[in-house]
Amino acid sequence: MSKERIVIVGASHGGHQSILELLSRYNDVDITLFEAGDFISFMSCGMELYLENSVTDVNDVRNFSADDFPQPNVHILDRHEVTKINADAKTVTVVDHATNQTTDQPYDKLILSSGVTPKSLPVPGADLDNVFLMRGKDWALKIKEKLADPAVKHMTIIGAGYIGIEAAEASRKAGKEVTLLDVIDRPLGTYLDGELTDILAKKLTAEGINVQMNAKITAYTGDQAVKAVKTTDAEYPSDVVIQAAGVQPNTDWLKGTVDLDDRGWIKVDNYLRTNLPDVYAIGDATLAYSIPAQTKVPIALATVARREARYVVKHLFEANPAEPFKGLVGSSALSVFDEHFAQSGLNSFTAKRAGVTVAKDFYHTTLRPKYVPSDKGNPDVYVQLFFNPTTHVLLGGAVLSTYDVTAQGNVLALAIQHGLRLEDLAEADFFFQPGFDRQWSLLNLAAQHALGEEPFTY
Ligand SMILES: Cc1cc2nc3c(=O)[nH]c(=O)nc-3n(C[C@H](O)[C@H](O)[C@H](O)COP(=O)(O)OP(=O)(O)OC[C@H]3O[C@@H](n4cnc5c(N)ncnc54)[C@H](O)[C@@H]3O)c2cc1C
Numbered sequence: 001m002s003k004e005r006i007v008i009v010g011a012s013h014g015g016h017q018s019i020l021e022l023l024s025r026y027n028d029v030d031i032t033l034f035e036a037g038d039f040i041s042f043m044s045c046g047m048e049l050y051l052e053n054s055v056t057d058v059n060d061v062r063n064f065s066a067d068d069f070p071q072p073n074v075h076i077l078d079r080h081e082v083t084k085i086n087a088d089a090k091t092v093t094v095v096d097h098a099t100n101q102t103t104d105q106p107y108d109k110l111i112l113s114s115g116v117t118p119k120s121l122p123v124p125g126a127d128l129d130n131v132f133l134m135r136g137k138d139w140a141l142k143i144k145e146k147l148a149d150p151a152v153k154h155m156t157i158i159g160a161g162y163i164g165i166e167a168a169e170a171s172r173k174a175g176k177e178v179t180l181l182d183v184i185d186r187p188l189g190t191y192l193d194g195e196l197t198d199i200l201a202k203k204l205t206a207e208g209i210n211v212q213m214n215a216k217i218t219a220y221t222g223d224q225a226v227k228a229v230k231t232t233d234a235e236y237p238s239d240v241v242i243q244a245a246g247v248q249p250n251t252d253w254l255k256g257t258v259d260l261d262d263r264g265w266i267k268v269d270n271y272l273r274t275n276l277p278d279v280y281a282i283g284d285a286t287l288a289y290s291i292p293a294q295t296k297v298p299i300a301l302a303t304v305a306r307r308e309a310r311y312v313v314k315h316l317f318e319a320n321p322a323e324p325f326k327g328l329v330g331s332s333a334l335s336v337f338d339e340h341f342a343q344s345g346l347n348s349f350t351a352k353r354a355g356v357t358v359a360k361d362f363y364h365t366t367l368r369p370k371y372v373p374s375d376k377g378n379p380d381v382y383v384q385l386f387f388n389p390t391t392h393v394l395l396g397g398a399v400l401s402t403y404d405v406t407a408q409g410n411v412l413a414l415a416i417q418h419g420l421r422l423e424d425l426a427e428a429d430f431f432f433q434p435g436f437d438r439q440w441s442l443l444n445l446a447a448q449h450a451l452g453e454e455p456f457t458y
Pocket residue numbers: 009010011012013014015034035036037044045046047080081082083113114115116117134135136163166250253282283284285300301302303304305
């Protein structure tokens with residue numbers, strides 16, 4: 001039997017995981033991955049590490065290189081842009097940007113992981129020099145050059161989501177005057193509720209970042225290069241602007257062949273199949289099925305792309321896939337200077353957007369028993385829980401502390417994924433050791449608090 005020809009579009013998390021899954025599950029596959037860019041597989045998740053010099057060679061910040069797959073049945077081609085799917089012929093049209101040649105390449109199965117591109121704001125001056133975006137190797141190099149340039153004094157970051165916060169922190173650590181602007185009312189406001197963002201906003205300000213929320217950008221001004229960012233009520237001097245204010249799916253090339261929603265996201269069914277036979281789509285270019293929201297929502301995370309790739313490849317050759325894709329919780333973590341948080345599932349903002357009613361509880365405690373002094377490793381810890389007000393099923397949560405409690409975010413993720421209730425979390429059998437936690441573990445106590453139980457004060 002001839003080998004099944006698998007074509008993958010996009011060499012990032014989704015494409016990488018697809019190759020790994022194909023190689024581990026099947027012997028009789030011939031895999032070709034096309035990547036439009038000239039660098040195989042810059043890991044934007046590691047960009048802050050590069051900008052802050054924790055990793056010094058930009059070429060190291062990658063998921064994989066073609067050399068990682070010497071197998072004769074794996075072909076990884078950069079500068080190869082897929083421009084069209086010819087569903088009837090089961091081929092894709094590919095432009096080789098090195099030679100300018102166009103060819104049609106056959107597939108038996110096609111996996112799309114073409115991802116997203118960051119958006120420029122539609123304001124005057126968006127094309128000025130030194131107005132940057134933050135994704136991929138080329139932007140990483142440009143930003144790093146400016147961070148090292150003493151002539152650059154003022155950096156303005158547009159967008160206070162986690163990418164904007166990473167840009168702001170890296171810029172501040174490089175000694176720049178940093179202004180952080182967002183149109184919403186608080187930094188990280190789509191990830192965390194106000195009780196936690198208040199703590200983080202204070203931290204950003206204490207570290208010298210000029211945090212300006214409710215800021216509507218009207219223009220970037222300057223002659224050739226940007227000099228300032230104008231909002232409806234202020235103007236901020238800016239030698240460099242980094243825009244981290246949203247993304248658009250890389251799906252223009254699919255218009256007219258693959259069904260897209262009105263914002264360009266690829267529509268997939270419960271098996272991650274597109275409308276075309278044997279064509280699947282995963283990762284940021286699709287909306288993800290959220291377990292707590294029980295609907296599809298934007299969750300642009302590497303974790304999502306990799307789990308979807310695993311599911312698609314596992315069921316790739318089943319005429320009727322044995323099970324639908326179970327969905328995801330959506331979990332992320334971030335350090336904001338010395339504050340560390342992890343969040344999972346829904347919060348007030350994402351619940352409202354998904355039309356889900358949530359109750360919530362905010363719990364503030366110390367990490368270890370009361371008798372341990374705070375300067376001996378007993379910092380404040382904060383937990384936010386979101387749950388169904390009637391059934392108490394957990395729908396979301398977050399933890400925050402100067403101590404690294406982010407692993408507790410994964411405990412929350414597991415609880416949400418498996419539909420546990422507050423009552424389950426309140427009694428879950430976690431360890432106690434005073435070097436690490438209190439007589440009841442942090443999430444036990446947070447769930448007990450959410451249930452309105454008598455506070456445990458020891
Ligand atoms: C600064 C930053 C930090 C991040 N940090 C984290 C983190 O800590 N944790 C986390 O889980 N996620 C993080 N993310 C998100 C994560 O990077 C994305 O969710 C993930 O990369 C999505 O992978 P993907 O395969 O869907 O597509 P993408 O990473 O968007 O890659 C798509 C690839 O497809 C290629 N392509 C597109 N169209 C074509 C075409 N027609 N032909 C050929 N090639 C094409 C593109 O060139 C690109 O290389 C971060 C993102 C950024 C920008």
